[in-house]
Amino acid sequence: MAPTEETGNSSVIATMNRTCLLDEQFLTKMMPPILIITFILATSFNSLALWIFCSHMKKKTPIDILMLNLCMGDLLFTFTYPLVIIYHSNNNYWIFGNFMCKLQIFMIYCSVMASVFFLTCISNYRCYMIIKPIHTQSRITKKCTIVICVLIWMLAGLFAFPSFYSVNVFEMNGKIHCMSFNQPNVEKDFLTSTIILFSLTFGIPFISLLVSTLLIQRKLTNLTLTAHSEKCRHAVRMTMVILCIFVTCFLPINVTRLIMSVVGVKSCKNYQQIGVVFYCCVLALYANSVLDPFVYFYAGPKYRSKLINAIKGVACCNKLPIAASSTQSNSESRV
Template identity: 55%
Template structure:
């Protein structure tokens, strides 16, 4: 299936040895899939069914959650691919769709995290103006724009990525493919500027503005508490940016600029890149922490559900009559 499309050129300058992926990727991705799918399904259930009157930030979190859930659904195909000794059995179109889904959901996650942080900052600094100017309609329009922009930026993936045959196996999304190597540097620069530098810069500015606002002694205790929740959220988002998004972009840039004749260095950078991809896949596991600190309604519903589960997990109290009867026996 898909053999007729396996015509992509193979880079013969220096082939990257992908054998280590067979051992490392399947168990790691299996764990991430279980955690990400579970956490995001639970979060999606709260956002869709437990929060009736949704605020603008609830809509942003809903889109982020759907993007993370879409991201986690790409894991089973990757697990199958790596478990099958790096042999792609799903055809050329699915290879293109897989690459598009991974890239678009990751980029959308970056955009929505930046929007959530900016919105929380605006709520802390200008609470009255934020309620009047940022409406549900504006948030829905913004979400549509983000998805369209994301799909537009990632759309060249369908023309660049293709399956190719090497050593009797069909490969997908490999640095050994000539078309990927030829387009790696320009696409990496675009992703670095648009998908990291700009959102990360806005995140830093939002964090500094909130900290400056919290230094104001005139704030009420409720405003201080909201500000502290916002700071915790900002810290989590900053960690996600630095731990999940920066390493893949940086190692990808190094691979795009390294001399391919230096096979030893290229091999080490390839291992570093695929190792950093595990950090990217961890993003879907960490984002539910952002929901907890970002949305007041989400946090209250989450705590309410946790208290309910704790209540049912406790052993039922024994009545006094039952205790007397047991002692008599």
């Protein structure tokens, strides 16, 4: 059956003509509760980080600028959570129209790719700062970092932009769906696009991270116990955290998508099993926004000190009313 255009909401609704479809009913029970918890944690952590970056760090270094952009990318990602939660809570029924479906996918792709690129830049910057500290201060300036951030956002948007052409809502079993592998013609050029995205948005950044980690570790083994060696240890911890994020959040979904593109719909049983694994990997991808704030703690000593001071300040404010009330009760007892 050919696609039909619904003029009421200006959306193109394609009806299904495939025989091998994923059973996505399990998403209605799995996605909403996990995503609600992830949304609360990600929004809280990244809002706190954004508050520290904007109000407590007036003079920002290049790595502060990179972390600020990473934080904004994670907050952009969290903006997509509510629509996903509503969609799956509504029995996989999309009620927001075709344009919002396109915009939703675009924001997910753009924010995830930006996170990958910014994490890679943060790791490479710390490596370069350890290996050649003098060159870092003269060559990587704030203006240079801002240009790099703009280029990263443009590159992420460029990679994500094809979603506006490839993604549409579609009708299946009397319901309108979005964000589904059951979309008509999803297998068209799926393998080619998957290989390109896997190479550019995961393979190359991951290899770069491994190289940075090895270089910092080698530098650390050649140092004695000095202040510079302590910076190296913090840098190693930071790169290890970033590597864990890549392995936990980005590697599973990229590998599973690659397997799905190779297997295709030739075997419905295998396709269904891989599809279930893929959506579990999607949840791991959403956890990226929760884990990124741990990078800030190890990447920037200034952020680390500001965060500790902010926590101490909140703790002191919470103790003040208690101390005041006890003082007041003691004075009343004396009277």
